[in-house]
Amino acid sequence: MALKSFVKYSADSDFPIQNLPFGIVSTKQRPYPHAASIIGDFVIDLEEIARAGLFDGPKLRDVASEVFSKPNLNDFMALGREAWREARSTLQRLFAEHSTTIRDSPTLRQKILVPVEATTSHLPFAVSDFSDFSLSMHHMTTMGKIFGAPKLHPNAEDLPVAYHGRSSTVSITGTDVVRPWGLFRRANEAKTTLGPSEMVDFELEIGYIVGTGQKSWVAPANADEHIFGVVILNDWSARDIQGWESVPLGPFLGKSFLSSVSPWIVSLDALAPFSVEPTMRAPQPAPYLRDSSYSAANSGWYDVRLSVELTPAGHTEPLTIAKSNTKDLYWNGRHMLAHQTVNGCSTRPGDLLGTGTVTSGEDPSVCGCMCEMTWRGTKPVPIGQTGLTRAFLQDGDEVVFRGWAQGEGYRVGFGTCRGKVVPAVEPKWK
């Protein structure tokens, strides 16, 4: 029998009592960014709960008021997993069906439960470092073929390939995607063009957020102790700029104009029931990537369904153009953290580790970016039944990512990660 709350919500709500993710909001009453959770269609004001003295467990009693009044979750994250668990279990207790403390106090209910439409979400964590990986063998294979590599580079099965990303432009969902300017070469042109990117793309990813750092290697079996939770991530890409700049040092401006994240950080505890055997994985990786805790019930892979919706410019209806699943990744979040740290690289609260594009196969309908779907723009894909096609994103197009794990009678969801492409603004060069 599933845990129930006195707060009512539908079975397909992303935010049942089983979830209780963490985020940062501002409200009319409290117009500065501070900590929150969400249940159904109500934001839970954690600062108010702390003020009411309801975080009474040993880890949070003395610090809840302080950490939950901050404009980001980093101080809370730095407290460690026991504190995160205490916060979630306190909330589960307070919002359980027969729990009276909040349910039966109109004053507390009014202060603590705020209709989500009366709140504004803010970036929930201050990004310390952003590393973006490439964990999908499907994605790497297809992208390799598109760019003329007949076979996957052998390092792909050896280690989770990654690059450092840009922290300053990691932004909350809803931030407009201003089409970036840059230098690129069009196909079959010998001259470089300076102009607005003609190949703006999305990348369907999830991002793991480090809660507690370490100055040395983190074993895969210990990684969950450090990972505060997971968000949906759109690592917007300008494929033409990326293509021209990437020799020999990799992507730079093609990625650094924007990365969007969903507002609620879903804990690994909320995802734990959805642990699954992955559809493919490294048979016997290097010792530092071996997960001694691995089992089907604790695999590090989760059955999280992801979808990409596009509302083409001039339309109002979002149309699903792709679906994929994180269980189809070759490496998982534990591998990312272990790889990041094997050379002694230190980690800190607020580090963001992106999975790279989550692609579930070769068909365009399971690809996590347009570059793959459209074979670098050469094979435009239909957008629903509109008669429209797209090679890459056009101005006015809005992209929405969703993700959820399906339980029995409930789902643990991520909310949405959305962004609309708006026209380039030409800087005054002279």
Next chain:
Amino acid sequence: MALKSFVKYSADSDFPIQNLPFGIVSTKQRPYPHAASIIGDFVIDLEEIARAGLFDGPKLRDVASEVFSKPNLNDFMALGREAWREARSTLQRLFAEHSTTIRDSPTLRQKILVPVEATTSHLPFAVSDFSDFSLSMHHMTTMGKIFGAPKLHPNAEDLPVAYHGRSSTVSITGTDVVRPWGLFRRANEAKTTLGPSEMVDFELEIGYIVGTGQKSWVAPANADEHIFGVVILNDWSARDIQGWESVPLGPFLGKSFLSSVSPWIVSLDALAPFSVEPTMRAPQPAPYLRDSSYSAANSGWYDVRLSVELTPAGHTEPLTIAKSNTKDLYWNGRHMLAHQTVNGCSTRPGDLLGTGTVTSGEDPSVCGCMCEMTWRGTKPVPIGQTGLTRAFLQDGDEVVFRGWAQGEGYRVGFGTCRGKVVPAVEPKWK
């Protein structure tokens, strides 16, 4: 006639009254990190100067005590160039030969001037984002040849190539270089090795530190308004790890274990007298890289002499193994900031922009990294007259970078950026 101070120092001091760079120190009296400058062999305690009410200019009067008591310079940097200039000119006035306020007050002198050996330097800025560029055409050409590219990729003359670096491991000079573990393939081996890097290298760079950020493109002609100053930077590299991981996304673990910076941030105002015509530059770059303020006296290039000294394991004497000069770079700091922002990427106080290896030509004696000097380890170089050679760094080797601009009767120097390679520590994989 050169400006003189009542504080005595030799003509080859890095820190005459013409310099007055900014840093962060702790002292016996004030054992927490706070702001400082340096003159000759004396650290200038800026917090004490602020407490004495001597920062009396319009920009600093009300905020000096606060910004100079912080553990990093970011809040001071965020005040903008007028504040930076006011701080430096106030110090130049206070320490001028005939200035009596501090000179004739034993109490103030004792509080404000601390012998450098009685201080500990700390990382002077909190690193927001770290971008590492590749501005040296010499370096790119040689590295290209070493790795089998007969000609430079045409983007090298089109834009300053760059990648995102790791912020968490940017560290103050003197931090040990723990030989990193990683995966790599040895030459002519088909199997990957997991082990301590066998190709630990230095990279002789300078780093530009952003003082004030912007949410849009920064024109080269405006870049100096944003750049707080310059440090020497060693972007330590593990060439074997880098080599194996870099396809297709560029360097990652081969760089992220450590980057070292010198402790004092030298202002562009202190470097301005050393503006020179570069030895090579892009004849007509894209509009966003054109510097409308360019002249020989305001070129954006500085005649900064750099040297690499190596004290081989078991020796005590540092031996100069290479010299180069920042005037031999193809692009400069203004280009880095303009390129970083052309796509709309936002910048923030504390962003670090590295030049990449500063190499002045083909001869090993003017190369800024061992990979170039030794043709990826295949042509070991002699280390002074010791009879020793090195292909890459060995445990116990200490590398010291120095840099200075030579004026008439004084030099504006950077102090040292040093690090000793210490043995790898094997994590417990099982």
